Amino acid sequence: MNEEVEVLLNWYDKNKREFPWRKDKDPYHVWISEIMLQQTRIEAVIEYYKRFLKEIPSIQKLSIIEEDKLLKLWEGLGYYSRARNLKKAAKKIMEEYHGVFPEEYEDIIKLPGIGEYTAGAISSICFQKKEVCIDGNVMRVYVRLNNSNMDVQDKKEKKKVAREIKRILPKETGDFNQALMELGETICIPNGMPKCSICPLERFCEAHKKGKESSIPEKKGKKEKKEEEYTIFLIQYKNLFAIRKRDSGLLKNMWEFPNKKGILKTQEIKKIFSTQEVEKGIKNIHIFTHKKWKMNSFLIKVSKKNEEYTWVTLNDLEKGYALPTAFKPFFKYLKEKYPQ
Ligand code: SF4
DSSP states (O other), X not given: OOHHHHHHHHHHHHHOOOOGGGSOOOHHHHHHHHHHHTTSOHHHHHHHHHHHHHHOOSHHHHHTOXXXXXXXXXXXXXXXXXHHHHHHHHHHHHHHHTTOOOOSHXXXXXXXXXXXXXXXXXXXXXXXXXXXXXXXXXXHHHHHHTTOOOOTTOHHHHHHHHHHHHHTOOSOHHHHHHHHHHHHHHTSOSSSOOOGGGOTTGGGOHHHHXXXXXXXXXXXXXXXXXXXXXXXXXXXXXTEEEEXXXXXXXXXXXXXXXXXXXXXXXXHHHHHHTOSOEEEEEEEEEEOSSEEEEEEEEEEEOSSOOTTSEEEOHHHHHHHOOOOGGGHHHHHHHHHHSOO
């Protein structure tokens, strides 16, 4: 085994953080945690993970879970297609693999919602297959160790790094992949100074030797997010509020307060809803990966229920309906205005 690999594995063995999904190597557990961890901070995932497994302890249960229940369990984590893909993949495992999680990378990667990184993680951690998982953390550690100015976002470069790392994989592939990721998450961190003085690979690191560790990888200019404006209608009939299910686009099948693209004026809203009881509510800005929503709300009291909407009390809304994070501040605003 190459010396750097041995040092890294020993460091991981002594320093790895304890997470509920590291208690065993059950592929169902590793799979759920890896999907939750995409785009989400570890600290935020822990409670979701525990709750999810308590409610849905097996692939079989996941394959038949009601979508509303699934989305409620995912509420707040964002990127809801992840949850839907979990269910689709569970169905496929039940139908094609008799409910047993497949072991081979080529089979795992064909499951809905699983890409190269996750397939590499599951096959190496749970089945010790000789596969790598390359994410932003691993790319950062790699370019620093090699003092390379490669573009860490470039897919071809990622493939090149995957080939290089595959050549030095030890038999403990799962631990090795996790060790590299752990190093990137805790020591060789992005933005600002990596913690080289406590890094197990300090003496092997070319960027550190040349004092270039904080300027590698080079930062590329970020794309501007597309901005969209929405008017949010908080429509109230007695103690009930109108919600509806999104039928397409971002956040499909999630519940939301009715809304319209663009920023409307009070007078326009009075006309649309045939009521004089319109008051300005709160504003919210929600940032997605590629988009920014600027949302402006109005509280609208109506004397008739429009049957096109679902009408719920605030308590029912809280307990039974998955509301995306973008709409949560409006719910909070209503809860404070109308404590029940
Ligand atoms: S020595 Fe510093 S730059 Fe090099 S791998 Fe370790 S933390 Fe990263």
